[in-house]
Amino acid sequence: MTDAPAVGQSTARSDARSKVTGEARYAFDHAVPDMLFGAVVRSTRPHATIEEIEKDQALAIEGVAGVVTAQDLGDLFPRFGHLIADHPILAIDKVNYMGEPVALVLGETIHAASDGADAVVVRYSDLPVMADMETALAEGATLIHPATYPKGDSAFEEAITEPRDDNVAHEASLEWGDVDAALADAAVVVETTVKYPKLYAYAMEPYNALSTVNEEGLEVITTAQHPFMVRDDLARIFSIPLSKVRVRSPLLGGGYGSKSYTKVEPLASVGSWYSGRPVKVALSAE
Amino acid sequence: MSVLPPFALHRPSTITEALEALSFDDMPLGGGTELLLAMRMRMLRPDSLVNIKNIPELHTLEIDGDHLVIGGAVTHQTAAEHPLVVDQLPILRRVLLEVGNPRIRASGTLAGNLIFAEPKSDVIPILLALDATVTLVSSRGPRNMTIDELILGPYYAAREPDELLSEIRIPLGRVLRAVYLKYQTMERPTVGVAALDHDSDGDVVRRVVIGAATELPVRHDFSPGEPIEGKSIAETMEIVPDIAGSERYKRHVVAIYVDRALAALDREERA
Amino acid sequence: MTAETSIEIRPVVNGMSHTSIVKPRVTVAEYLRDYLGLTGTKTSCEVEVCGVCSVIVDGLPVSGCAALAADLDGKTVTTVEGLATGDTLSHLQQAFIETFATQCGFCTPGFLVMGTALLAANPQPSRDDVMEYLEGNICRCTGYRPIIEAVLLAAERMAAPQ
Amino acid sequence: MASQEFSQLFSVARSSDDCWNVLIDVARVSSWVSVVGEVTEHEHLARYSTVLEDRLGPFKLRADLEVLVTAFSEHEFVTIRADGEDRQVGSRITVDATLALAPTDAGCEVRIEGRYEVTGRVATMGASTIRQKADKILSEFMQAATRDLA
Numbered sequence: 006m007t008d009a010p011a012v013g014q015s016t017a018r019s020d021a022r023s024k025v026t027g028e029a030r031y032a033f034d035h036a037v038p039d040m041l042f043g044a045v046v047r048s049t050r051p052h053a054t055i056e057e058i059e060k061d062q063a064l065a066i067e068g069v070a071g072v073v074t075a076q077d078l079g080d081l082f083p084r085f086g087h088l089i090a091d092h093p094i095l096a097i098d099k100v101n102y103m104g105e106p107v108a109l110v111l112g113e114t115i116h117a118a119s120d121g122a123d124a125v126v127v128r129y130s131d132l133p134v135m136a137d138m139e140t141a142l143a144e145g146a147t148l149i150h151p152a153t154y155p156k157g158d159s160a161f162e163e164a165i166t167e168p169r170d171d172n173v174a175h176e177a178s179l180e181w182g183d184v185d186a187a188l189a190d191a192a193v194v195v196e197t198t199v200k201y202p203k204l205y206a207y208a209m210e211p212y213n214a215l216s217t218v219n220e221e222g223l224e225v226i227t228t229a230q231h232p233f234m235v236r237d238d239l240a241r242i243f244s245i246p247l248s249k250v251r252v253r254s255p256l257l258g259g260g261y262g263s264k265s266y267t268k269v270e271p272l273a274s275v276g277s278w279y280s281g282r283p284v285k286v287a288l289s290a291e
Numbered sequence: 292m293s294v295l296p297p298f299a300l301h302r303p304s305t306i307t308e309a310l311e312a313l314s315f316d317d318m319p320l321g322g323g324t325e326l327l328l329a330m331r332m333r334m335l336r337p338d339s340l341v342n343i344k345n346i347p348e349l350h351t352l353e354i355d356g357d358h359l360v361i362g363g364a365v366t367h368q369t370a371a372e373h374p375l376v377v378d379q380l381p382i383l384r385r386v387l388l389e390v391g392n393p394r395i396r397a398s399g400t401l402a403g404n405l406i407f408a409e410p411k412s413d414v415i416p417i418l419l420a421l422d423a424t425v426t427l428v429s430s431r432g433p434r435n436m437t438i439d440e441l442i443l444g445p446y447y448a449a450r451e452p453d454e455l456l457s458e459i460r461i462p463l464g465r466v467l468r469a470v471y472l473k474y475q476t477m478e479r480p481t482v483g484v485a486a487l488d489h490d491s492d493g494d495v496v497r498r499v500v501i502g503a504a505t506e507l508p509v510r511h512d513f514s515p516g517e518p519i520e521g522k523s524i525a526e527t528m529e530i531v532p533d534i535a536g537s538e539r540y541k542r543h544v545v546a547i548y549v550d551r552a553l554a555a556l557d558r559e560e561r562a
Numbered sequence: 563m564t565a566e567t568s569i570e571i572r573p574v575v576n577g578m579s580h581t582s583i584v585k586p587r588v589t590v591a592e593y594l595r596d597y598l599g600l601t602g603t604k605t606s607c608e609v610e611v612c613g614v615c616s617v618i619v620d621g622l623p624v625s626g627c628a629a630l631a632a633d634l635d636g637k638t639v640t641t642v643e644g645l646a647t648g649d650t651l652s653h654l655q656q657a658f659i660e661t662f663a664t665q666c667g668f669c670t671p672g673f674l675v676m677g678t679a680l681l682a683a684n685p686q687p688s689r690d691d692v693m694e695y696l697e698g699n700i701c702r703c704t705g706y707r708p709i710i711e712a713v714l715l716a717a718e719r720m721a722a723p724q
Numbered sequence: 725m726a727s728q729e730f731s732q733l734f735s736v737a738r739s740s741d742d743c744w745n746v747l748i749d750v751a752r753v754s755s756w757v758s759v760v761g762e763v764t765e766h767e768h769l770a771r772y773s774t775v776l777e778d779r780l781g782p783f784k785l786r787a788d789l790e791v792l793v794t795a796f797s798e799h800e801f802v803t804i805r806a807d808g809e810d811r812q813v814g815s816r817i818t819v820d821a822t823l824a825l826a827p828t829d830a831g832c833e834v835r836i837e838g839r840y841e842v843t844g845r846v847a848t849m850g851a852s853t854i855r856q857k858a859d860k861i862l863s864e865f866m867q868a869a870t871r872d873l874a
Binding site for chain 3: 292293294295296297298299300301302303308311312317323324327328331338339340342344368391392393394395397398478
């Protein structure tokens with residue numbers, strides 16, 4: 006043990022050497038034998054019902070091992086989400102946003118999976134589009150999400166609201182003291198509305214997960230900031246005890262909050278459950 | 292992770308071999324810095340690519356009479372560092388060193404930049420300002436055209452599918468002084484302004500070419516001493532609003548950068 | 563001249579020669595990572611903007627995500643794994659450790675490769691030279707200053723008599 | 725996103741009955757559209773499908789079009805909505821068009837008016853390039869129509 010005081014001394018990062026030599030391995034770099042690659046087929050409509058998903062052109066492509074849609078999930082719990090399980094793993098009957106996952110194509114190579122995804126044909130019929138807040142909150146606007154989600158979500162019972170007939174997902178108001186009195190004799194009252202655009206805290210390492218499902222349970226290598234939340238979601242999807250779900254987050258290639266909560270782990274896991282082989286899903290920046 | 296679509300590869304070593312392979316579904320491949328990205332986005336799905344990098348004649352960079360000739364496979368970096376460009380066309384060097392980043396400059400070709408006709412190209416405005424011409428060769432024989440005639444619209448060049456852009460020819464000895472100023476906050480410029488004083492056999496012309504803000508670059512020629520005001524130029528332009536800014540914002544930025552480029556031109560000694 | 567659908571390539575990667583058969587669609591990054599297991603080269607933006615896929619081919623910096631493996635035949639490739647000599651880190655790698663130029667580290671391979679290419683072309687770069695040259699690399703953790711310091715420190719050490 | 729209204733008029737030396745019979749012959753009318761192929765009728769004067777195939781600069785477009793007759797009134801007008809998606813390029817085209825007839829002493833006058841909208845990646849080609857292409861298709865339509873109805 007050197008006796009140099011730790012305080013006031015710069016000590017190199019323990020992982021610095023592996024990072025400057027390229028040896029450092031991120032979830033993105035992991036691969037296992039017999040692994041399949043997953044390519045996601047995404048919705049090209051902002052809000053539409055799914056009329057039909059045609060798999061046969063994709064299945065005819067050499068190297069395509071399978072195409073998974075919501076209809077193939079059997080008795081798995083088909084949704085995930087931390088507060089409310091409002092993220093379908095694969096769109097169920099309708100798509101709620103442009104780019105929502107509709108099918109997962111499994112390929113022996115990333116190329117086969119990608120060609121397969123290009124070949125899946127999805128027929129939609131459009132629903133009213135609520136592209137901004139005003140339209141979504143307008144009187145009589147079509148509901149995007151169901152009126153409410155079943156109480157069965159054990160994470161936060163109180164987050165489940167009574168059935169609503171509007172598109173308000175969550176409402177909160179913070180008040181203390183006598184607001185009206187304060188406003189009444191205030192010198193100036195300034196009122197404003199703050200709108201946040203879509204934000205995406207880009208982390209250099211893309212979202213990815215490598216999942217292996219077998220009789221003992223499920224192991225996932227993923228670039229997640231909250232591995233325990235991912236574990237909760239996966240345990241609920243497969244209705245297995247937490248002890249049977251192992252989530253490993255090796256070095257993260259950045260997160261900044263954008264890798265909180267569950268991302269592509271359910272997709273990779275249902276792909277592995279469906280095919281009986283490990284499945285890796287890695288997204289692109291697009 | 293997204294991947295390229297499947298395609299076959301031709302690797303010709305002569306222009307004739309390349310021409311035999313080229314068609315609408317068999318596209319020329321230089322550095323691929325724009326073509327491969329468009330393919331990855333599934334905007335283009337050619338059956339095959341014709342790799343022109345191994346054709347010696349396309350790597351020429353030489354003087355022919357009073358023109359500089361740049362072959363169809365010459366990269367931005369090679370041209371920028373070439374003694375002939377350093378001596379004879381320093382403004383071209385200064386612009387080429389502004390293209391993309393060091394990797395794009397090392398792989399991307401001037402000819403590829405022209406053919407892809409990206410509306411925010413740095414290379415197109417300066418070649419337009421320098422009165423460059425291009426030669427398109429095919430089994431039907433060569434065609435020569437100006438940059439104006441080549442660039443028809445965004446991503447739309449007048450190259451026929453079976454034609455290869457074999458060389459770019461730039462007249463020499465005309466530029467008295469020149470500047471290139473661009474405003475860029477993202478991967479591509481919001482506006483690029485090339486301004487130069489141009490002496491073609493006696494009459495000096497002050498030329499301004501504005502790129503990136505409109506679907507096609509905009510060129511204005513002025514006689515010496517004629518007052519030039521960025522605002523009045525910007526007002527006449529069909530500005531394209533996009534992620535880089537609204538129409539009003541861009542029109543304002545164009546006006547400012549035209550004035551700044553002209554002020555810089557007055558102070559500039561280098562050609 | 564028929565179009566080829568699979569190409570034999572013989573590149574030398576970090577001093578080791580390889581013989582491989584690749585499809586035209588395979589990129590340099592995919593070849594290094596999936597065929598040779600050299601996962602030091604990363605991919606992220608896939609549109610030549612972020613620089614995490616930077617490698618050096620015949621002395622020139624290249625975006626591994628937008629270059630074809632088929633073009634590597636007879637070429638010499640240097641990746642981040644090839645910067646050290648045995649266990650001895652390069653001056654730049656050592657400098658990255660000392661100036662804390664790596665945090666999450668996903669962009670570090672790209673910055674090291676591009677920094678190495680810069681120092682090879684311009685052994686005494688100014689701060690502005692370094693900032694301009696590294697414009698094609700994105701880092702979301704360090705704020706770039708430690709990276710620029712590292713390149714300048716490495717240049718200084720490389721210029722000092724051994 | 726590139727969109728535009730269009731409105732054109734041409735007159736023909738044929739009775740409006742004749743013209744009407746031609747206008748509701750969807751296969752014949754679609755033959756005047758240069759970029760559209762074989763039309764399949766699913767429901768007479770209600771639902772058809774066809775394929776749009778064309779080149780826009782270096783880009784090849786191929787979209788399966790569904791054509792719905794959204795309204796028509798005997799001897800007066802027929803309104804169609806064509807909607808299609810080119811999944812490869814990730815672009816979508818929608819066309820709403822009305823063909824209206826008006827008898828004149830020399831025969832009848834046909835007005836074609838409506839609106840097209842192109843969204844998705846191919847729209848990056850720029851509104852003016854798309855407008856030029858649309859104008860070309862429309863003028864070809866007019867020439868074919870006048871020739872066919874002459």
